[in-house]
Amino acid sequence: MTKRYTTYKRLIAKTVILSLLASLAVAFVYGIFIKQRAIDDLARVDARKTSRMAFEALYSAMEKGWSKEELDAIIVRLNDVEPDMRINAYRSPIVAELFGDREHDKQAREHDPMVMKAMKGEEILTGDDEIRYLYPIVVKQECLSCHTNAKIGDINGVIDVRFPVANLKISLTTMVNSFIIFFVIFTVLIFAILYFRLNSLLVQPLKQFIGMIQDIIHQNDMGKRVTLKTKILEVKNIESYVNKMLDSIQDYYEKLQHLSDRDYLTGLYNRRKFEEFLSYEIKRSDRHRHKFSVLMIDLDNFKYINDTYGHAAGDVVLKEVTEILGSNLRNADILARIGGDEFAVILPETPYEKGYVVVEKLRSSLENSPISLMYDQIKLTASFGVAEYPEQGENIEALLTGSDLAMYKAKRAGKNTIARADQTDQEMAAEIQKKGEFLRRAIDEGRVEPYVQPIYNVKTNKLFGYEVLARIRDGEGVMAAGQFIEVAESLGMACKIDHIVLNKGLAAREEKKLWDVEFFFNLSTNSLFNGNYIDQIKSHYDNDPKKKKHGVTIEILEREAIHNVKGLIEIIEAMKNEGINFALDDFGSGFSSFVYLKYFDAEYVKIDGEFVKNITVNEKDRIFVKHINQIAQEFGKKTIAEYVEDEETLEVLREIGVDYAQGYYYGYPKPI
Incomplete structure (x- = not known):
């Protein structure tokens, strides 16, 4: 049955009506109460007053010796005063005996019950529409002089007062x-x-x-x-x-x-959820005292697929690989995608010997399952790294690092192979974990500091700028970037270090008011892709009193740029629109250096120091530096030579026409 509901509008209306009815009911009840009270109290008071007045009038006449006819006339006059009121006086037998009786008095005494009661001394008040009050006249001492046959307390008579209820007078x-x-x-x-x-x-x-x-x-x-x-x-x-x-x-x-738990493309668990499962499996393994294996999988030559067929085709391949791997695993096994073309697997209650069989099945199935792309069919392979708990690691970090290192070992062994983490890998993983913990503490404790090395104009020999370098203070000493940057990159901490160095470097530039000095910052491509540095540098520019909107240069490395040229070009364009300059660092160290001059709109080219430091004694290095400088300047770029350590090297650079130079000759890295 459908339940019926009311609205607040109806509720208010009902409440008002209910309140009105209730108030009317109260008014009605209270009116009856007031009426009854008027009858009981007010009528009694009024009637008693009237009776008393009638008695006093009669008594005064009797004192003067008036006859009963004259007394009756007084009663008639009293009734004429208030037409709606009637007053009667009835003699008692005592008075009738002494002064004579009257017929209507006798009739009243014998036949009117009210009068009969009043003759006995009872004061009576009755009536609804008409009030009737009977007032007995009690004999007092002063009455005995005339009424010789009576005694005090006897009833000499009754005064009967009648009037309508409507005539009641209620006080204000x-x-x-x-x-x-x-x-x-x-x-x-x-x-x-x-x-x-x-x-x-x-x-x-x-x-x-x-x-x-x-x-x-x-x-x-x-x-x-x-x-x-x-x-x-x-x-x-x-x-x-x-x-x-x-x-x-x-x-x-x-x-x-x-x-938050799944990879958007494949639907597999992501790295965060995978690590949660790994933590749970470690606890379960400790409780039940069994071993299990962790597997890292990296697809071989996957970049070739993206470059040849496009990223959309690469996504299709990743989905197909997910199907192949998933179909060859047990229901209890946990498969996750933890990177672009990296997968990870937990094999519960599976020691290495049994795990190897599973891994070989995965490897063989992947190798023998051609994937259709457009009009081609490709064969895909992968490198597999296996770590066993607890032999190759007793916690999440050790297991992931161990299996990761084993996977890289499989890559180095020729790909499409399986490798197991061994003692050497364990020691390497332990060392990486140790350095990683050191880096975390250094970041948390604020011991990451910016150092600067000056860059001078070769022609004028005046200060042009500073390269800002990351350092970690360790007690009284300082660690250079080369001692920790690789570990930081492998553990995903390089972006955090880049952010700290940039933030502190810009703050120092503001504090020292070095607005006319160019500051060069080394930012990894991961930092550029994952950090919002445009707003940070724009905010720094806003604090420049001259509002010149320049003075910050970002250095990018060739070996990092090669992984995502298109994306990096877009970032460079966006940052250059905000007055941020770029420099190609270690130029000449790779085979594609000159190609980048075409695609990257950089203001500066930093010539790799390996060519610079020996130009005074090595003719080939001198030729390299000369041609790098010439081509860069023809592209409209300024050149900066690194590793300038003596006057002789500086003189050769002047002859070649290099614009700027930095190195120990001009100064060692130091706090700002």
Whole structure:
């Protein structure tokens, strides 16, 4: 049966009507009460006063010796004063005995029950529409002089007063007090009705609603729904819309949970979730005392596929590889994609000997499963690295590093092979972990510092700029970048170090007011792709009092640029639009150096120091430097020679026409 609901508009209307009816009921009851009180109290008072006045009038006449006819005339005159009021006086038998009886008095004494009661000394008040008050006249001491046959306390007679209820006169005080009492009762009643109605139909559902929302928040349970006990349509609508909102939130929550745990392309677990499973498997292995294996997989020559067929085809290949690997694993095995073309597998309760069989199955299946791309079919292979717990590592970092090193060993062995982490790999992994821990502490403790080496104008011999270099303070000594940068890159800490050095270097440039000095920063391509350095450098430029919007140069290495030329070109263009310069570092160290002059819009070319340091004694190096300088300048680039360590080298560079130079001849790296 469909439950019917009301609205707050109807509720308010019902409450007003109910309150009105209740107030009318109270007014009716209170009116009856006032009327009864008037009859009981006010009528008695008025009637007693009237009776007393009639008695006093009669008594005064009797004192003067008036006859009974004259006394009757007084009663007639009293009745004429108030036409709606009738006054009668009845003699008691005592008075009748002494002064004579009257027929209507006798009839009243014998046949009127009220008069009979009053003759016995009882004061009587009766009537609804007409008030009748019978007042017995009691014999007092002063009455004995005339009424010699009576004694004190006897009844000499009864005065009978009758008048309509409508003639009752209520005092102003009584009316005001009655109104105040009625208003108070009415107000209390209205507020009581409103309180209980609103409390039951509004406040309680809202409290229930708040309580349910708090439970959902505290328990983080997106599956719970709000259920409110209410008859109000608006409250029911709140319940409905909140539940719909919770449905949407739950849907988004589950999608976000999926995205946070899964790789968007393959649907496999990502690195973060893989490490969670690995942590759980270590605990389970310790508890049940069994071994398990961790497998790292890196596809061979995958870059060739992307370069030849495009990235869309590369995505198709990754999905196909996922299907091949997944179909050859057990349900309990955990497969994850942890990088571009890198996969990882946990083989629970599987020591190396059994794990090797599984890995060989994966390798063979991948090798013998051609993948269709456009009109071609390609055969794909991979290099596999295996680490066993706990032999090759007793924690997550050791296992991942060990299996990673084993995978690189398989690459070096010719690819499409399986390698196992051995003792040497363990020692290497331990060393990497040790250095990694050292780097983490250095970063957390703020011991990463920028050092600068000056760059001079070769022709004018004036300071042109500084190259900002990363250093780590270790006690009294300082570690150069060459001692930690490779480990930092392998452990993903290079970006953090780049950020710290850039931030501190720019701050020092501001503090020292070196606005006319060019600052060169070494940033890895990973940092450029993953860091928002444009806003950081723009903010630095904004602090320049001359607002020249230049003075920062980013150095990029050829060996890093080769991995994503197109993406790097886009980043360079975006940063150059904000006044940020670029330099090609270690130029000449690779085979593609001159090609980059065509694609990268860099302001400076830094000639590799390996060619510079021996130009005074090695003719081939001199020729290299000469031609690098000539080609760079023909492309409109300024050249900077590194490793300038003596005057003779500087003189040769002047002859060649190199623009700038840096090296120990001009100064060692030092704090700013």
